[in-house]
Amino acid sequence: MEPLRTDEVATHLVSRSVRLPSPPVTASLAAVRRPRTLWTAPDEPTVVGGGAAVTVEADGPGRLREVRESASALLETADVEGPTVARPRFFGGFAFHEDATGRGPWADFPAARFVVPEVQLVFDDDEAWVTVTAVDTTPETVEDRLDAVREMLQNFEEAPPEGPPGVSKRHRTTSIDAWRESVETAVSRIRSGELRKVVLAQALEVELDQPASVPDLLARLGETYPDCHRFLVEPAMGASFLGATPERLVSLRGREVSTGALAGTTGRGDTDDEDEWLAEELLASEKDNHEHELVAETIREQLDPLSAEIRVGDRGVRKLATVQHLWTPIDATLEHDEHVLSLVEALHPTPAVGGLPPKAALDVIRDTEPFDRGWYAAPVGWFDADGDGSFAVAIRSATVEGTMATLFAGVGLVADSDPDAEWDEVQLKYRPILDELERDD
Numbered sequence: 415m416e417p418l419r420t421d422e423v424a425t426h427l428v429s430r431s432v433r434l435p436s437p438p439v440t441a442s443l444a445a446v447r448r449p450r451t452l453w454t455a456p457d458e459p460t461v462v463g464g465g466a467a468v469t470v471e472a473d474g475p476g477r478l479r480e481v482r483e484s485a486s487a488l489l490e491t492a493d494v495e496g497p498t499v500a501r502p503r504f505f506g507g508f509a510f511h512e513d514a515t516g517r518g519p520w521a522d523f524p525a526a527r528f529v530v531p532e533v534q535l536v537f538d539d540d541e542a543w544v545t546v547t548a549v550d551t552t553p554e555t556v557e558d559r560l561d562a563v564r565e566m567l568q569n570f571e572e573a574p575p576e577g578p579p580g581v582s583k584r585h586r587t588t589s590i591d592a593w594r595e596s597v598e599t600a601v602s603r604i605r606s607g608e609l610r611k612v613v614l615a616q617a618l619e620v621e622l623d624q625p626a627s628v629p630d631l632l633a634r635l636g637e638t639y640p641d642c643h644r645f646l647v648e649p650a651m652g653a654s655f656l657g658a659t660p661e662r663l664v665s666l667r668g669r670e671v672s673t674g675a676l677a678g679t680t681g682r683g684d685t686d687d688e689d690e691w692l693a694e695e696l697l698a699s700e701k702d703n704h705e706h707e708l709v710a711e712t713i714r715e716q717l718d719p720l721s722a723e724i725r726v727g728d729r730g731v732r733k734l735a736t737v738q739h740l741w742t743p744i745d746a747t748l749e750h751d752e753h754v755l756s757l758v759e760a761l762h763p764t765p766a767v768g769g770l771p772p773k774a775a776l777d778v779i780r781d782t783e784p785f786d787r788g789w790y791a792a793p794v795g796w797f798d799a800d801g802d803g804s805f806a807v808a809i810r811s812a813t814v815e816g817t818m819a820t821l822f823a824g825v826g827l828v829a830d831s832d833p834d835a836e837w838d839e840v841q842l843k844y845r846p847i848l849d850e851l852e853r854d855d
Contacts (some may be wrong), residue, residue: 431496463531656812
């Protein structure tokens with residue numbers, strides 16, 4: 415069906431759920447039809463979605479409000495039967511810039527899009543639930559469809575996993591000379607007081623030896639990065655957007671908020687001793703701690719008007735397969751009930767992916783980066799009828815379509831940033847996706 419706009423919510427949603435023997439997540443993702451959804455995050459159920467019972471799109475400065483209003487009007491009148499864990503949710507995200515251009519791999523990605531999957535599978539510990547949702551139909555029709563989907567999943571034969579497709583060609587959208595010039599210009603603006611921090615990104619276009627299997631690529635990312643947020647967002651056709659991001663933007667349960675500051679990066683050591691030395695160097699780094707504190711301070715300031723209490727944890731090092739980051743957990747209790755999209759609007763873009771002051775940093779990003787960020791470094795996630803939800807920052811990510819993939823990575827610049835060191839950090843941040851595309855031979 416056509417996407418709904420803010421004045422087109424006069425439709426009736428019907429949803430039914432049933433428990434089923436837990437099929438493999440990868441096989442389930444391969445079995446459902448586009449647009450597909452995957453969401454898996456620490457301490458949350460894993461969700462696979464297929465098809466779109468309803469789609470809500472919006473653009474411009476009011477896009478988050480428009481999505482919230484359209485979705486709320488639909489969910490308030492929904493006929494839903496099933497446990498809380500299995501009830502329908504909206505999955506999707508937003509472009510980094512409110513006026514998305516839709517260039518390159520982002521041709522089918524608007525400024526904001528959320529879908530309620532037609533078929534939703536939820537994996538919660540040892541339980542699995544399948545939910546079928548449709549609009550403007552009878553409960554009996556939905557229940558018949560649910561029976562058919564359950565039978566299909568129970569009889570689906572899982573195909574052997576595909577290995578990495580291999581990379582035959584690479585094209586950088588930013589040359590090292592152009593990068594040095596951009597970083598030096600940004601640093602001079604920071605030293606002059608015009609900026610406090612700005613995040614500049616690069617894109618790496620790669621040609622694959624054969625089409626990549628999106629479900630298998632996500633499965634490999636899950637094995638290497640089990641503690642990250644893995645996501646898949648797809649339009650009905652065109653490129654798939656996926657990633658394994660270590661950065662949670664925000665989650666909301668009732669009035670309890672969880673977020674955090676993730677900024678400051680170093681590599682992993684070849685030995686335990688070298689790894690620990692690198693972590694200690696990161697913790698002692700004046701440059702990285704300055705960058706990190708700018709992010710943590712801004713998140714606290716953004717949450718303060720909405721919160722009755724904010725709690726900041728101890729700063730530490732978060733270790734991933736290829737990099738280590740400075741990490742500070744931040745939790746809050748809200749003063750009043752809020753929708754998670756209100757928190758998303760307050761926090762995006764964090765200085766970890768944008769900069770300070772926000773408007774000046776966004777202007778520099780627009781003027782400097784020779785590619786369209788699209789949904790890279792933007793919020794992706796879900797929300798439900800209560801306004802609860804969970805969103806991640808879509809870094810360590812790529813678009814994949816056939817034999818082409820575009821990878822994205824960025825770094826935070828402060829007054830003492832070195833162009834060559836920042837270039838090396840970008841290459842480290844490509845590795846999570848690139849390692850799962852390249853063959854070992």
